[in-house]
Amino acid sequence: MSILFSPFDLGRLRLPNRVVIAPMCQYSAEQGCATDWHLIHLGNLAMSGAGLLIIEATAVSPEGRITAGDLGLYSDATEAALGRVLAAVRRYAVMPIGIQLAHAGRKASSQAPWDGGQLLAPDAGGWETVAPSAIPHAAGELPPVALDEAGLARVREDFVGAAVRAARLGLDLVELHCAHGYLLHEFLSPLSNRREDRYGGSLENRLRFPLEVFDAMRAVLPAELPFGVRLSATDWVDGGWDVDQSIAFCQALEARGCSFVHVSSGGLSPQQKIPLGPGYQIPLAAAIRRAVKLPVIGVGLITEAEQAEAVIADGHADLVAIARGVLYDPRWPWHAAARLGAQVQAPPQYWRSQPAEHKALFAGARVGQR
Numbered sequence: 001m002s003i004l005f006s007p008f009d010l011g012r013l014r015l016p017n018r019v020v021i022a023p024m025c026q027y028s029a030e031q032g033c034a035t036d037w038h039l040i041h042l043g044n045l046a047m048s049g050a051g052l053l054i055i056e057a058t059a060v061s062p063e064g065r066i067t068a069g070d071l072g073l074y075s076d077a078t079e080a081a082l083g084r085v086l087a088a089v090r091r092y093a094v095m096p097i098g099i100q101l102a103h104a105g106r107k108a109s110s111q112a113p114w115d116g117g118q119l120l121a122p123d124a125g126g127w128e129t130v131a132p133s134a135i136p137h138a139a140g141e142l143p144p145v146a147l148d149e150a151g152l153a154r155v156r157e158d159f160v161g162a163a164v165r166a167a168r169l170g171l172d173l174v175e176l177h178c179a180h181g182y183l184l185h186e187f188l189s190p191l192s193n194r195r196e197d198r199y200g201g202s203l204e205n206r207l208r209f210p211l212e213v214f215d216a217m218r219a220v221l222p223a224e225l226p227f228g229v230r231l232s233a234t235d236w237v238d239g240g241w242d243v244d245q246s247i248a249f250c251q252a253l254e255a256r257g258c259s260f261v262h263v264s265s266g267g268l269s270p271q272q273k274i275p276l277g278p279g280y281q282i283p284l285a286a287a288i289r290r291a292v293k294l295p296v297i298g299v300g301l302i303t304e305a306e307q308a309e310a311v312i313a314d315g316h317a318d319l320v321a322i323a324r325g326v327l328y329d330p331r332w333p334w335h336a337a338a339r340l341g342a343q344v345q346a347p348p349q350y351w352r353s354q355p356a357e358h359k360a361l362f363a364g365a366r367v368g369q370r
Helices: 036-045 078-093 149-166 183-188 203-220 244-255 283-293 303-314 324-329 332-340 346-351
Strands: 007-008 013-015 018-022 053-057 097-102 173-177 226-231 261-264 297-300 321-324
Touching: 007 183, 007 324, 036 053, 053 173, 078 149, 078 183, 097 149, 149 173, 149 203, 149 346, 173 183, 173 203, 183 203, 183 226, 203 226, 203 244, 226 244, 244 261, 261 283, 283 297, 303 321, 303 332, 324 332
Parallel strands: 018 053, 018 321, 053 097, 097 173, 173 226, 226 261, 261 297, 297 321
Antiparallel strands: 007 013
């Protein structure tokens, strides 16, 4: 029996299998509001047979958006727009749906990737960015504004407000984005955090603000709602954030009732040197899993069913996340289950597509015709 397609419990949330669709930005919102693109995109992925779908990095404030097209959850209008999409998807899909809440920090005010992805100055349609310290992401960029105490309080409350809205929408899970060089990762890394107050310097101080945000969100989310963290386990830069510091962060999260950690890497510095290859981030997930008792989601160039199965079977992670691979093949879980002799949920409208050589692929499938 395939362990990849066995159930897994995140607190009270039972996932039908261990395949997670990772958050993937679409840069297709309007003033932070979900559009018909999100209905098409999320509806498609919700039919894929994965165990969990996590909605893209969703900004907790307008200035926290990576691009002007980023999805947001910071106003009644953004909440209503996402609610419309969720209602339509849930009418036909039984898949659990979570959301990743984020603030882009100094990587905000960017062009969409297909427009070059570079920093937009305020006079070119961008906006002023904020960060732990006034250090630009890349040479030649305008420096961000270092957050003062009032700014920190405002950001903290923005995360809390978005968490309240996520719970009100009935989402099944919330993930806090502390990865990929965005604001909370910027506080963690000594490369981007040069503060001289209680939020900078020592590891304890650099952990402080992300943990404050976590605590504030946990306090307003329902106790039974799984609440976890996406982190970059290393900056891939000498002298930067690394696995040992990530373990300390995860241990602090575990003590606070964190439900899971989702282990990625990089994104903080253009100087990163990433050893790309199949499953290149899985050793990072495995190191963290050995150090904590939290469920761990592994991700990173996992493309083959047997590869994903081995990650779980070998104890490197508890769940496997697929990102770009599922954009390329939106039925990746179907095909993986067929390869591994497992079953997936599929909508009855698609039951007739079940291949003759995989007659038990779709759970509960039955088709009659006159």
